[in-house]
Amino acid sequence: MNFAEKLKHCREDTNLTQLEVAEKLHVSRKTISSWENERSFPDANSLVQLSDIYHVSVDDLIRDDRLLEHYEEQGKRDKTTNRLFLYSYWCEIVLLILGYFELMKIGGFHVLLVTPLLIINSVFFFVTFSDWERFGGKQYLTFTLIGFIVAYIFHVIIALLGADRLSGESMDYVGGYILGKFILLTLVTIVLTIVIFFRPVNPAKK
Numbered sequence: 001m002n003f004a005e006k007l008k009h010c011r012e013d014t015n016l017t018q019l020e021v022a023e024k025l026h027v028s029r030k031t032i033s034s035w036e037n038e039r040s041f042p043d044a045n046s047l048v049q050l051s052d053i054y055h056v057s058v059d060d061l062i063r064d065d066r067l068l069e070h071y072e073e074q075g076k077r078d079k080t081t082n083r084l085f086l087y088s089y090w091c092e093i094v095l096l097i098l099g100y101f102e103l104m105k106i107g108g109f110h111v112l113l114v115t116p117l118l119i120i121n122s123v124f125f126f127v128t129f130s131d132w133e134r135f136g137g138k139q140y141l142t143f144t145l146i147g148f149i150v151a152y153i154f155h156v157i158i159a160l161l162g163a164d165r166l167s168g169e170s171m172d173y174v175g176g177y178i179l180g181k182f183i184l185l186t187l188v189t190i191v192l193t194i195v196i197f198f199r200p201v202n203p204a205k206k
Contacts (some may be wrong), residue, residue, distance in 0.1 A: 004038040006061055010054035011036070025049055087126035089200060091121050092191050098186040103181075104158055115180075118187040122194065129198060145196040151192050155185040 018032040025032075025046055026061075027186050034040045042050060051058045102114045135141045137164055159181045 002038070002042070003062065004036050007050070008036045010050075010056055010061075014054055016053070021053060024053055066081060081128050081130070084114075085125070085130070088121055088128055089195075089198075092125060092194050095121055096188065096191045096195055098176040099191060101182065103155065103184055103188055104161075115184055116185060118184075118191060122187070122190060125194060125198070131198075131201060134201070140197075144193065147196060148189060148193045152185070152189045155189050159185050 011018070018030045018036070022032045023031045027046070031040075035042055047061065049060055051061055054061075095114070096130055098111065098114050102111065135144065
């Protein structure tokens, strides 16, 4: 009996419909159907929940070579994604520092690539970030939003400190300067929020 057949057999043994199992797992009925027809496989968390619902051990459920190969490949992909996530996080820290140099014009620092690099790396970071569960609680999400707002106000104040340089400049120059500053300080605020609230967490400390 392969994995899909086991799932269907266990479900029928417990007198549950696909819809009832789906509701317990907070997934769609089509997802359960897909698992029972070998079109896809449940993730590790769903697998543990299925074993509880069907009152069978996880070991009994996964005694299927194809499924074991799937989880092995999934594990490799997760490791690769996690490695890329860590690289992206450290790049965010470096780019944040460069962003502050650009925002405050420290030592006359100016690199046109800072803004696009901030955008590209931040997008890549969110693509590889997977620990969205930490924002499930209202408290952490609230802290994150408050942190973002406070940081944004702080960065606006920093940007305004250089506004005296605009005296005597043309309207076109002033408009471009303000737009550039607005984009940069928004990106720097996002990256600072990422560095503080999206930092990697050791699984053992969760």
